Structures are given as structure tokens and as C-alpha cells.
Amino acid sequence: MTHLKPSAELAWEFSRFIMALFMRLPPSLRILSALGFSALSPVLAEPFLFSPVSEAPEWRLLDESQGKITREEFESRLTTVFDPGGALRPYLLWDDGGVTLFRDTARNHPLYRLTFASAGDVPSLPPLVLGDPARPLAGKVICLDPGHIGGDWADLEERSFRIGTDRPVVEGELNLRVCRILERKLEEAGATVVWTHAGQEPTTPLRPGDLYPEAITYLLQGAAGTRLPRLSANRLIRWNAELLFYRSAEIQARARRVNEELRPDLTLCIHFNAAPWPGGRVRLTSANRLVLFVHGSYTREELAYDDQKFRLLRKLLEGATPLELGISAAIADRFREGWGFPPENYADSGYSHATGQSPYVWYRNLIANRMFDGPVVFVEGPYMNDRDVYPWIQAGEYEGARRMAGRLRGNVYREYAELVAQGVTDFFRRQAESPSGFTNYSR
Numbered sequence: 516m517t518h519l520k521p522s523a524e525l526a527w528e529f530s531r532f533i534m535a536l537f538m539r540l541p542p543s544l545r546i547l548s549a550l551g552f553s554a555l556s557p558v559l560a561e562p563f564l565f566s567p568v569s570e571a572p573e574w575r576l577l578d579e580s581q582g583k584i585t586r587e588e589f590e591s592r593l594t595t596v597f598d599p600g601g602a603l604r605p606y607l608l609w610d611d612g613g614v615t616l617f618r619d620t621a622r623n624h625p626l627y628r629l630t631f632a633s634a635g636d637v638p639s640l641p642p643l644v645l646g647d648p649a650r651p652l653a654g655k656v657i658c659l660d661p662g663h664i665g666g667d668w669a670d671l672e673e674r675s676f677r678i679g680t681d682r683p684v685v686e687g688e689l690n691l692r693v694c695r696i697l698e699r700k701l702e703e704a705g706a707t708v709v710w711t712h713a714g715q716e717p718t719t720p721l722r723p724g725d726l727y728p729e730a731i732t733y734l735l736q737g738a739a740g741t742r743l744p745r746l747s748a749n750r751l752i753r754w755n756a757e758l759l760f761y762r763s764a765e766i767q768a769r770a771r772r773v774n775e776e777l778r779p780d781l782t783l784c785i786h787f788n789a790a791p792w793p794g795g796r797v798r799l800t801s802a803n804r805l806v807l808f809v810h811g812s813y814t815r816e817e818l819a820y821d822d823q824k825f826r827l828l829r830k831l832l833e834g835a836t837p838l839e840l841g842i843s844a845a846i847a848d849r850f851r852e853g854w855g856f857p858p859e860n861y862a863d864s865g866y867s868h869a870t871g872q873s874p875y876v877w878y879r880n881l882i883a884n885r886m887f888d889g890p891v892v893f894v895e896g897p898y899m900n901d902r903d904v905y906p907w908i909q910a911g912e913y914e915g916a917r918r919m920a921g922r923l924r925g926n927v928y929r930e931y932a933e934l935v936a937q938g939v940t941d942f943f944r945r946q947a948e949s950p951s952g953f954t955n956y957s958r
Contacts (some may be wrong), residue, residue: 666715
């Protein structure tokens with residue numbers, strides 16, 4: 516269970532009691548009860564303080580940044596990377612010495628105060644240690660995070676499909692295959708490679724059945740004005756519990772492993788992508804594109820949560836953006852040269868904005884790159900349901916080269932891994948050869 520402060524613990528126990536009563540009602544009465552549920556529970560009438568299945572923020576972890584960033588640099592990072600739309604501004608109160616973050620836009624409930632440094636008091640950065648261009652990743656610990664779970668959980672995750680009698684396409688399995696090859700390539704360049712998980716079992720000890728209370732809370736808090744799927748009340752609760760299991764609990768369990776055990780210099784989140792099914796039918800499409808995400812671009816809805824405010828400040832003060840951008844751009848260059856697939860465009864999405872570093876690299880607030888400490892590069896590979904990529908995936912891990920979509924290609928897993936490894940190696944080799952050339956891309 517999440518670690519809550521004493522006052523929140525009482526509220527949480529009360530909400531669980533109300534939820535238990537709700538679950539004992541006959542199914543025919545549950546929807547009617549849900550309509551008036553917030554009137555029964557003053558706890559649930561209040562907005563969420565934390566995102567579903569999340570832990571309460573540990574604000575003390577920000578104390579190490581006190582007096583180490585100027586107001587100018589803070590505002591630059593905030594507006595350029597993390598909050599270009601100004602959604603956090605109503606929660607902030609500025610003064611000559613620092614800024615106070617509040618829970619509410621009325622600024623009645625302070626959460627944390629950060630003291631700024633004066634321009635002359637900013638600690639100087641440690642000198643960048645020269646590396647070995649021949650083994651540019653020597654001394655680096657790189658964590659691989661193969662996206663999703665796969666295996667017996669693939670259908671629940673909605674990350675698998677099958678066309679006719681062809682072999683099922685399971686994204687969790689594809690990501691693992693790429694990471695196994697990527698591990699060898701990174702180790703050849705000198706890296707120590709660690710994993711968030713290396714199989715097809717969940718990292719979290721929780722299961723969907725453990726998350727029914729949270730699923731009910733999530734539904735009752737988030738359903739107002741939202742068009743929910745046309746499901747029975749029981750099925751809707753189960754669907755939300757499954758969603759919280761694989762999208763929140765699983766990724767947060769991996770984050771605890773990264774942050775408390777592995778502590779890598781860089782985390783690479785490896786995924787394949789997919790386009791919406793044409794007309795809702797399982798059939799191939801022509802929409803293959805590539806994108807890489809670095810952390811940023813919080814939305815107004817996300818910043819209503821205390822834990823999201825906390826993670827924004829933690830990532831802003833961490834200062835990992837330049838490294839994330841540099842590595843992402845280097846991988847993007849390899850993708851463009853090796854594959855030539857066009858970049859995604861999220862300009863009108865409302866939840867992502869361009870970095871300006873590469874047309875392939877965008878800011879986005881994903882659970883993984885928000886929760887994992889340190890630099891995180893989130894790589895979305897080829898579209899699994901693209902009519903040129905699909906037969907390439909179906910061909911498996913063949914040796915040598917075959918003609919795919921009119922070109923001679925190695926197998927898709929090897930090419931994907933090689934391009935990512937080359938991009939990471941390119942970046943660190945440039946730093947070893949010319950450390951003074953490192954640019955603060957967050958400005």
C-alpha cells in the first residue's frame with residue numbers, strides 16, 4: 516500500500532470502508548449508488564491529492580537543492596521544458612528569496628518552499644571526466660526498461676494482436692528481444708547494464724484484484740463529464756483495476772527498483788509503437804513513424820495532483836534534461852540515417868511539445884520518465900501494425916539480410932538495438948573527445 520501521512524491514512528481507511536459497503540450492494544444498485552457516492556463520502560468529494568496507486572511525495576528529498584538554483588534558471592527550465600502552458604503558475608507564490616508551492620490555486624495550503632541561489636552563489640559544476648573514445652561507455656551504468664510485461668499478461672495490457680493464422684504480435688516480447696541484443700552492444704562499448712525486469716512476469720506484487728478500491732475511487736473521482744465505456748458496473752471497475760495494475764502499479768514498482776537499488780547513470784525505455792486500427796478493425800495500415808520522449812510538458816489536469824507537482828520539481832531540480840536531449844538527438848540521428856522513417860508530430864496534442872533539438876524528440880510527461888530518477892530516454896520504435904513493418908516482425912530473428920519493403924535488412928530487433936546503441940555511444944564518444952562541447956539544451 517502507499518505510504519501516506521497520518522491524516523491521509525485516516526481518510527484512506529474511511530474511503531476503503533465506504534468502498535467495501537459499495538461492493539456489497541446488489542449489482543443492480545451499484546450504478547445508482549455511484550451517482551450519489553460523493554454525497555455519502557466527504558473524502559471522495561475532495562479532489563485526489565495523489566495520482567492513483569502512487570506514493571505520497573517525500574518533499575524532504577528536494578532539500579538538497581535548496582540554494583542551488585537561481586530564479587532565472589528555475590523559470591527557464593519551468594517554462595521551456597516542464598510547464599510551457601503555465602499550468603503550475605497559479606500554485607506558485609514568488610518572493611525575493613524563493614518560491615512557495617501550494618496544493619491549491621487559492622494558495623491556502625503550502626506544500627514546499629524552495630530558496631533560490633544568487634547568481635554568485637551557484638555551485639560550480641564538477642569537471643567532466645574525460646572518457647575513452649574507444650570504449651565511451653566505460654564506467655557508465657545503463658538501465659534497460661523493456662516496455663510492458665507480455666506473456667500471460669499481454670491481452671490484459673492490450674499490447675498484443677493477431678492477424679489470421681499469423682504468429683501473435685506481443686509488444687512486451689518484442690521489447691525484450693530488442694533489449695537482449697542492446698545489452699550486448701552497450702557492454703561492448705564498456706557499459707554495465709542492469710534491468711528493471713528481464714522476463715514476462717510483473718515487477719509489482721500487486722494484482723488487479725488488489726486494486727478494486729483504488730479503481731472505484733478513480734472512477735468516482737474521474738467520471739464526471741467523461742464518457743465511460745459501455746460496460747456493466749462490475750466490468751468497468753475490473754477494467755479500471757487492470758489499467759491501474761499494468762499502467763501505474765507495475766511502472767511504479769520498476770521505479771522503486773531503479774531509484775532505490777539500481778541507481779543508473781541512464782535509463783533507456785524501449786518500446787514498439789502502433790497506429791489506431793482503421794475503422795476499429797484489426798488490419799494493417801500505412802502510418803509508420805518514430806519518436807523519442809524526454810521528460811516535460813505537464814498538463815493542467817496532471818498538476819492538480821500533489822505527487823505530480825512533486826515529480827515536476829524533482830525532475831526540474833535534478834537537471835537531467837541536457838543529457839536526455841543530447842542522447843535522444845543522437846539516437847534520432849541514427850534512426851534517420853539507418854531507417855529514414857519520418858518523425859511523429861505532437862504539435863496539437865495538448866500533452867507534448869517540441870524540444871527544438873530534433874524533429875524526432877519531444878517533451879512528454881509519461882509515468883516512466885516521471886518516476887525514474889536520473890536521465891531517462893523513452894524510445895518508441897516502429898509501428899507494429901504498419902504494412903511494411905509487420906512482415907519484418909513476422910520474419911523473426913533471422914541471420915544475415917533479407918529483402919523487406921524493397922530493401923535488404925537485418926532482422927528488426929537487431930537493427931533497432933544497433934541504432935539505439937550507436938546513438939548512445941555516439942553521444943558519449945563526443946563527450947570524451949570534446950567535453951567542453953556539451954550544451955545546456957534546456958535553455
